[in-house]
Amino acid sequence: xxxxxxxxxxxxxxxxxxxxxxxxxxxxxxxxxxxxxxxxxxxxxxxxxxxxxxxxxxxxxxxxxxxxxxxxxxxxxxxxxxxxxxxxxxxxxxxxxxxxxxxxxxxxxxxxxxxxxxxxxxxxxxxxxxxxxxxxxxxxxxxxxxxxxxxxxxxxxxxxxxxxxxxxxxxxxxxxxxx
Amino acid sequence: xxxxxxxxxxxxxxxxxxxxxxxxxxxxxxxxxxxxxxxxxxxxxxxxxxxxxxxxxxxxxxxxxxxxxxxxxxxxxxxxxxxxxxxxxxxxxxxxxxxxxxxxxxxxxxxxxxxxxxxxxxxxxxxxxxxxxxxxxxxxxxxxxxxxxxxxxxxxxxxxxxxxxxxxxxxxxxxxxxxxxxxxxxxx
Numbered sequence: 001x002x003x004x005x006x007x008x009x010x011x012x013x014x015x016x017x018x019x020x021x022x023x024x025x026x027x028x029x030x031x032x033x034x035x036x037x038x039x040x041x042x043x044x045x046x047x048x049x050x051x052x053x054x055x056x057x058x059x060x061x062x063x064x065x066x067x068x069x070x071x072x073x074x075x076x077x078x079x080x081x082x083x084x085x086x087x088x089x090x091x092x093x094x095x096x097x098x099x100x101x102x103x104x105x106x107x108x109x110x111x112x113x114x115x116x117x118x119x120x121x122x123x124x125x126x127x128x129x130x131x132x133x134x135x136x137x138x139x140x141x142x143x144x145x146x147x148x149x150x151x152x153x154x155x156x157x158x159x160x161x162x163x164x165x166x167x168x169x170x171x172x173x174x175x176x177x178x179x
Numbered sequence: 180x181x182x183x184x185x186x187x188x189x190x191x192x193x194x195x196x197x198x199x200x201x202x203x204x205x206x207x208x209x210x211x212x213x214x215x216x217x218x219x220x221x222x223x224x225x226x227x228x229x230x231x232x233x234x235x236x237x238x239x240x241x242x243x244x245x246x247x248x249x250x251x252x253x254x255x256x257x258x259x260x261x262x263x264x265x266x267x268x269x270x271x272x273x274x275x276x277x278x279x280x281x282x283x284x285x286x287x288x289x290x291x292x293x294x295x296x297x298x299x300x301x302x303x304x305x306x307x308x309x310x311x312x313x314x315x316x317x318x319x320x321x322x323x324x325x326x327x328x329x330x331x332x333x334x335x336x337x338x339x340x341x342x343x344x345x346x347x348x349x350x351x352x353x354x355x356x357x358x359x360x361x362x363x364x365x366x367x
Contacts, residue, residue, distance in 0.1 A: 031239075034235070034239055035231070035232065035235040035236065035239070036235075038234075038235040038238050038239055039231055039234070039235045044238055044239050044241075047239075120226075121230070124226050124227070124230055125230065128227065128230060139227050139231070140231055142192070143227065143228040143231050143232070147194070148189075148192070148194050163189055163194060166188060166189075166192070167185070167188045167189065170188050170220050170223050170224055170227075171188075171220070173223035173224075173226065173227060174216075174219040174220050174222065174223040177222070177223055177226060178219045178222065178223070
């Protein structure tokens with residue numbers, strides 16, 4: 001798990017003025033930010049607006065000689081804070097039926113496998129909905145490849161709190177899914 | 180419960196200090212309990228990631244198809260107006276802008292030397308702006324129907340700073356013979 005699925009090896013020192021780097025960053029980060037915001041329970045429309053807003057803020061931040069360290073964490077933090085204003089129930093997104101999401105698996109599987117997979121999926125779905133909002137946020141950001149320190153910066157927690165929260169959340173899921 | 184069990188998730192995530200990680204790494208292969216826990220944590224971790232990706236990607240894919248970005252009507256409308264104005268004021272005999280001067284034809288036909296200079300030195304910086312848009316397009320969308328490519332600077336349409344620098348879109352309009360817009364295609 002030490003691999004970073006979204007490495008940012010961009011020459012960020014020129015980001016404020018170099019359009020190609022900014023465009024590359026937008027293309028690289030747009031989807032992870034959208035996923036996270038939709039995962040928080042926002043509609044896709046709201047998520048798209050917030051992502052645009054976050055990049056506008058980034059532009060202003062860099063143009064104002066703001067820190068260029070950890071731009072990825074910075075974007076997630078801005079998006080997270082913007083999302084707070086739109087927040088609905090965290091459980092809303094995760095309570096939607098997963099049938100369509102799991103369809104590709106179902107098509108290739110035998111009826112027994114389908115039944116097994118859907119039972120596992122339902123169990124996982126229930127377990128995820130049983131997590132607290134903070135636990136879910138930590139796991140979503142972790143799934144997006146953020147380090148504990150970065151997650152702490154997004155959510156405003158010490159790194160040690162993130163470590164404890166991730167551990168608690170994973171143990172809950174493991175306990176409920178592996179019985 | 181094994182003493183190491185509380186460090187397995189942080190270790191799995193590569194979040195332990197180097198010396199601590201080395202201790203766990205040596206312990207896991209010789210502890211069946213930790214191996215079992217680690218497998219369960221990995222399974223939960225992968226399961227969450229897959230579930231999260233499936234749910235969010237499905238929601239995004241479904242709704243993005245239904246909704247055009249909010250700036251599309253603005254860009255399309257402005258581009259359509261600009262196209263109509265351009266057509267109205269264009270002389271009937273006007274031809275498309277001439278191609279870029281053929282530099283190669285000015286050089287002596289016999290002295291063909293290999294090109295040694297990098298491409299970047301003979302071509303302008305590829306930065307999207309109005310002048311660049313006016314060059315004859317070589318993209319395939321313009322082949323079938325008469326078409327005009329129009330560039331509208333973001334500053335002319337949005338408040339200053341509303342569009343991050345470097346984020347550009349091109350509205351490709353396909354025009355019918357009577358000047359009506361048959362299609363609008365936006366390219367990033």
